[in-house]
Amino acid sequence: DAKTTQPPSMDCAEGRAANLPCNHSTISGNEYVYWYRQIHSQGPQYIIHGLKNNETNEMASLIITEDRKSSTLILPHATLRDTAVYYCIVRASSGTYKYIFGTGTRLKVLA
Amino acid sequence: DAGVTQSPTHLIKTRGQQVTLRCSPKSGHDTVSWYQQALGQGPQFIFQYYEEEERQRGNFPDRFSGHQFPNYSSELNVNALLLGDSALYLCASSRTGPYSGANVLTFGAGSRLTVL
Numbered sequence: 254d255a256k257t258t259q260p261p262s263m264d265c266a267e268g269r270a271a272n273l274p275c276n277h278s279t280i281s282g283n284e285y286v287y288w289y290r291q292i293h294s295q296g297p298q299y300i301i302h303g304l305k306n307n308e309t310n311e312m313a314s315l316i317i318t319e320d321r322k323s324s325t326l327i328l329p330h331a332t333l334r335d336t337a338v339y340y341c342i343v344r345a346s347s348g349t350y351k352y353i354f355g356t357g358t359r360l361k362v363l364a
Numbered sequence: 365d366a367g368v369t370q371s372p373t374h375l376i377k378t379r380g381q382q383v384t385l386r387c388s389p390k391s392g393h394d395t396v397s398w399y400q401q402a403l404g405q406g407p408q409f410i411f412q413y414y415e416e417e418e419r420q421r422g423n424f425p426d427r428f429s430g431h432q433f434p435n436y437s438s439e440l441n442v443n444a445l446l447l448g449d450s451a452l453y454l455c456a457s458s459r460t461g462p463y464s465g466a467n468v469l470t471f472g473a474g475s476r477l478t479v480l
Contacts, residue, residue: 285466296368296454296471297407304466340406350397350420352469354406 254345257355271328275341278322368472389457396438
C-alpha cells in the first residue's frame with residue numbers, strides 16, 4: 254500500500270500562514286492527493302485535492318512537488334477555528350478503492 | 365442539501381454483543397465506504413459498497429459485515445464485540461462514474477461505539 258508521512262504536530266500564530274507538509278513518495282503516477290481535516294473527532298472535512306499542478310480554492314492552496322513525492326497544504330491566514338488534525342490521503346494503490354490515512358498533523362493555531 | 369447522515373451518534377455495548385450502524389449517503393452519491401478510527405489514530409478502511417455489493421475490503425475480520433440497500437444507504441454490522449472494537453465509525457459516500465479522475469469522499473460525523 255501507498256503511505257503518507259506527516260509531522261505529528263505544528264503550531265501557527267493566528268493570522269499567519271500555516272504550511273503543512275506531507276510525504277507521499279510511493280504515490281502512483283495517476284493518483285490524486287487529497288487533504289482533509291478533522292475537528293474534535295467529528296467526521297473528516299474535505300479541503301482540497303490535486304494531481305500535478307498547484308491548486309487553490311476558498312479554503313487553502315496545495316503545492317505539489319514536480320516529482321509528486323510530497324505536497325504542502327497552505328492555509329494563508331490561519332484562524333483559531335483552523336485548529337484541527339490535518340490528513341493528507343492517497344489511494345492504497347492504483348485502481349483500489351481504499352484510501353490511506355496516516356496519523357495526521359495536529360495543527361494548533363495560537364492567539 | 366443534506367450531507368452524509370449516520371446513526372446512532374453514540375452507543376454503548378458489552379463484549380459479545382452485536383451492533384448495527386447506519387449511513388445515508390449524500391444526495392447524488394451511490395458508493396459508501398466505512399472506516400474505523402481508534403482514539404488518536406487515523407481512519408482505517410473497513411470496506412466499500414457499490415451496487416449493493418462489497419466491492420473491496422480492508423484488513424478486518426469477518427465479524428465486520430455490511431449491506432447496501434437499493435436507495436444507496438448502508439449498514440455496518442459488527443458481531444461478537446471486543447473491547448478493541450471501541451472506536452469512531454465513519455461512513456463516507458462518493459459517486460462512482462465511468463470516468464477516471466478525482467474521487468472526493470464526503471464523510472459523516474460518525475458513530476462512536478464504546479464496548480465495555
